[in-house]
Amino acid sequence: MKNIKYYSLICFFIIFSCVPFNISATEDDELKFESVIERTKKSVVILSMNPNVDPETDPSKxxxxxxxxxxxxxxxxxxxHCVHNQNYIRLYYHDIDDWQIYEVNVIGLDPLGDLALIKVIGKEEPIPYLKFAKDTEKIKEGMDVFALGHPMxxxxxxxxxxxxxxxxxxRHPFIKAIQTDSAINKGNSGGPLMNMKGEIVGINAL
Known part of the structure; x- marks a missing residue:
């Protein structure tokens, strides 16, 4: 009987000590994720496009x-597909407390991969940027990711x-794409899909 009581007492303390540890770990993960979001936000910009040189010609487009x-x-x-055949392209970048508007140059286009590289004109100060995930072999099914963008x-x-x-x-039999169950809506196109470190693992397309 003494052995049974002793064993029960040990189990009680093991369970009791583990519960706070699990809770604090979850809270740490949540705080870490919040800080990753806050850090990456300034690198995700808005693009406004219109096929007309003057968007006021037809704002509906x-x-x-x-x-x-x-x-x-x-x-x-x-x-x-965001910049193709668009004669008016403006980039909105959040600087300090307000959105700043910049013109851009289209540097390169990849229609099959649905990618475009553009460059901001007239922004002299360094812009916070995101890095690509280095170890692509770790990008596997079941990996946690998040999308950050400006849908609608x-x-x-x-x-x-x-x-x-x-x-x-x-889009093409020789171009591999990543599928995610993160909600992607109209306006998310062109934004990053990131791992939990805030590194780019893909560019969202809809």
Missing amino acids: TGLCSGVVIDDIGHVLTNF GMVWTVTKGIISSTERYA
Whole structure:
């Protein structure tokens, strides 16, 4: 009987001591994720496009996309379909407490990969940028990811999910795409899909 009581007492203390540890770990993860979101927000920009040189000619044709800054001199990745045949493209960058508007140059286009590289004009100060995930072998099904963008003009919308597949060929039989269950809506196009460190693992396309 003494042995049974002693064993029960040990189990009680093990369980009791583990519960606070699990709770604090969860809180730490949440705080860490919040800080990652806050750090990455300034690198995710809004693009406003219109096929007319003067968007006031037909405002109904103005569209919105997202983009992600990838270096400190203002190169931005977005989708090809966001800038294709658009004669008016403006980039909105959040600087300190307000949105600043900049013109851009289209540097390169990849229609099959649905990618476009543009560069901000007239921004002299370094721009916070995001890095690409280095170890692509770790990008696997079930990996936690999140999308950050401006769907339907709702700035800095965060949606979290997992990588559903790394073997999708949506646009071309030789171009591999990543599938995610993170919610992607109109306006998310061109924004980053990131791992929990805030590194780019893909560019969202809809």
